[in-house]
Amino acid sequence: MTHTDVLIIGAGPTGLVLALWLTKLGVKVRIVDKAAEPGATSRALAVQARTLELYRQLDLADAVVEHGHKVPAVNLWVKGEPAARLPFENIGSDLTPYPFLQIFPQDQHERLLSERLEALGVSVERRTELAGFTDEGERVIARLRCPEGPEETCEAIYIAGCDGARSLVRETIGTGFPGGTYRQLFYVADVEAAGPALDGELHVDLDEADFLAVFPLAGKGRARLIGTVRDERADHADTLKFEDVSDRAITKLKVNVQKVNWFSTYHVHHRVTEHFRNGRAFLLGDAAHIHSPAGGQGMNTGIGDAINLAWKLTAVLAGHASDKLLDSYEAERIGFARRLVATTDRVFSFATAEGRIADILRTRVAPVLFPKVIAFEAVREYIFRTVSQITLNYRSGPLSAGSAGHVHGGDRLPWVPIDGKDNFESLAAMTWQVHVYGSASAELAAWCASHDVPLHVVSWRPEHEAAGLARDAIYLLRPDTYVALADTSSTPGALDRYCANHGIRALTASKST
Numbered sequence: 341m342t343h344t345d346v347l348i349i350g351a352g353p354t355g356l357v358l359a360l361w362l363t364k365l366g367v368k369v370r371i372v373d374k375a376a377e378p379g380a381t382s383r384a385l386a387v388q389a390r391t392l393e394l395y396r397q398l399d400l401a402d403a404v405v406e407h408g409h410k411v412p413a414v415n416l417w418v419k420g421e422p423a424a425r426l427p428f429e430n431i432g433s434d435l436t437p438y439p440f441l442q443i444f445p446q447d448q449h450e451r452l453l454s455e456r457l458e459a460l461g462v463s464v465e466r467r468t469e470l471a472g473f474t475d476e477g478e479r480v481i482a483r484l485r486c487p488e489g490p491e492e493t494c495e496a497i498y499i500a501g502c503d504g505a506r507s508l509v510r511e512t513i514g515t516g517f518p519g520g521t522y523r524q525l526f527y528v529a530d531v532e533a534a535g536p537a538l539d540g541e542l543h544v545d546l547d548e549a550d551f552l553a554v555f556p557l558a559g560k561g562r563a564r565l566i567g568t569v570r571d572e573r574a575d576h577a578d579t580l581k582f583e584d585v586s587d588r589a590i591t592k593l594k595v596n597v598q599k600v601n602w603f604s605t606y607h608v609h610h611r612v613t614e615h616f617r618n619g620r621a622f623l624l625g626d627a628a629h630i631h632s633p634a635g636g637q638g639m640n641t642g643i644g645d646a647i648n649l650a651w652k653l654t655a656v657l658a659g660h661a662s663d664k665l666l667d668s669y670e671a672e673r674i675g676f677a678r679r680l681v682a683t684t685d686r687v688f689s690f691a692t693a694e695g696r697i698a699d700i701l702r703t704r705v706a707p708v709l710f711p712k713v714i715a716f717e718a719v720r721e722y723i724f725r726t727v728s729q730i731t732l733n734y735r736s737g738p739l740s741a742g743s744a745g746h747v748h749g750g751d752r753l754p755w756v757p758i759d760g761k762d763n764f765e766s767l768a769a770m771t772w773q774v775h776v777y778g779s780a781s782a783e784l785a786a787w788c789a790s791h792d793v794p795l796h797v798v799s800w801r802p803e804h805e806a807a808g809l810a811r812d813a814i815y816l817l818r819p820d821t822y823v824a825l826a827d828t829s830s831t832p833g834a835l836d837r838y839c840a841n842h843g844i845r846a847l848t849a850s851k852s853t
């Protein structure tokens with residue numbers, strides 16, 4: 341029998357990020373995947389701004405930006421001609437270090453994560469499949485089918501199901517997967533092409549109820565065509581070829597396809613499991629929630645699950661927090677997942693609605709209305725905040741307390757760049773920390789020193805007030821960079837009360853310290 345702290349089932353982006361964060365924090369992990377090789381094709385493309393902010397913790401953000409592609413605008417096409425252009429420039433430039441939509445295909449993304457994990461001494465165990473597991477109260481006993489030899493037994497303190505929509509972990513703990521399946525068949529083609537839609541921007545055809553878009557990739561003339569079909573072609577997914585769907589892209593978006601590197605079809609579901617935790621088992625990513633690709637949210641949400649859970653597992657394994665801290669994982673993530681599934685379902689249903697009224701809205705109203713609406717800065721900012729996930733907060737969660745200025749416990753810390761530096765630099769450390777904008781009392785400094793909690797005091801500037809921060813207030817930040825406590829008293833008693841009320845025995849992130 342082998343032993344590990346956390347057994348991770350599934351080596352997609354969610355499982356790899358969980359393994360990376362836990363390993364960096366000193367937790368012993370084992371990550372297995374039944375596939376013989378990493379995926380060579382991918383559906384997920386977008387890496388949102390909030391994910392890039394969190395990636396700074398492991399120095400991943402720069403690599404994603406360097407090897408991916410920034411999308412400067414989205415273009416809406418009607419009747420074979422561009423009808424509207426919605427530029428992304430200057431949207432969010434005062435909100436985040438990453439004010440853009442970043443395209444970085446999932447297959448490349450997984451390779452990057454795997455390489456970083458191997459650099460930390462952990463490799464994905466391929467052709468290794470979970471056969472089953474039992475939760476024995478104090479431990480989990482899992483049976484693994486390995487490439488050679490008999491089944492292996494692995495003892496783990498926790499098991500993390502990152503094993504996708506057909507999750508065996510979810511099936512075993514019996515949390516269900518209510519929802520439905522879209523009748524449309526999705527297809528994706530990796531192509532080398534030319535034409536006006538191959539200019540590095542995102543292009544969407546609005547002519548028909550079936551969705552069609554050209555997503556730019558890094559490199560000249562490279563793109564992903566993503567679309568849907570719902571007619572008789574959808575009933576023959578196994579035999580559908582690119583030639584069966586390519587005519588619309590060629591005639592409507594004027595794409596001159598020179599080479600098809602690969603072509604794939606798939607069905608999309610909209611489902612959320614009833615619970616993200618059962619005992620010592622957790623569900624993350626597609627094992628917990630799955631939805632329409634509208635908005636490029638799926639992979640980013642799974643990554644968010646992993647980072648939310650990683651620091652909590654670390655704290656409990658180290659004895660720095662009680663087990664109830666782990667209950668906050670579901671409390672914080674399931675509500676967001678449900679709202680996301682509902683929102684993406686509405687957007688996708690509108691975009692693919694059939695009938696004369698839907699056609700008029702899509703081909704006549706949208707191209708005229710969108711540019712006028714997007715001309716308002718407040719609208720542009722709202723759209724960016726929502727799609728980039730920087731508005732995601734845990735205000736109603738069990739770990740969030742207080743408010744100071746416009747910042748509440750559970751919020752993402754506002755980004756404030758000043759003179760070429762920003763207040764996110766210290767967040768690269770995966771640790772609890774205290775921020776004070778203005779001056780900190782001697783008592784607070786002594787408390788932080790005695791509890792081994794980094795204290796970052798930043799001289800007060802008008803930019804801080806503009807961002808919604810309060811002068812001299814205490815902002816206690818979690819290891820995943822969200823605000824745990826916002827307090828205007830400026831006294832360490834607020835920190836003591838917070839820890840006592842939330843079962844936190846030590847504000848130390850790493851298991852090894």
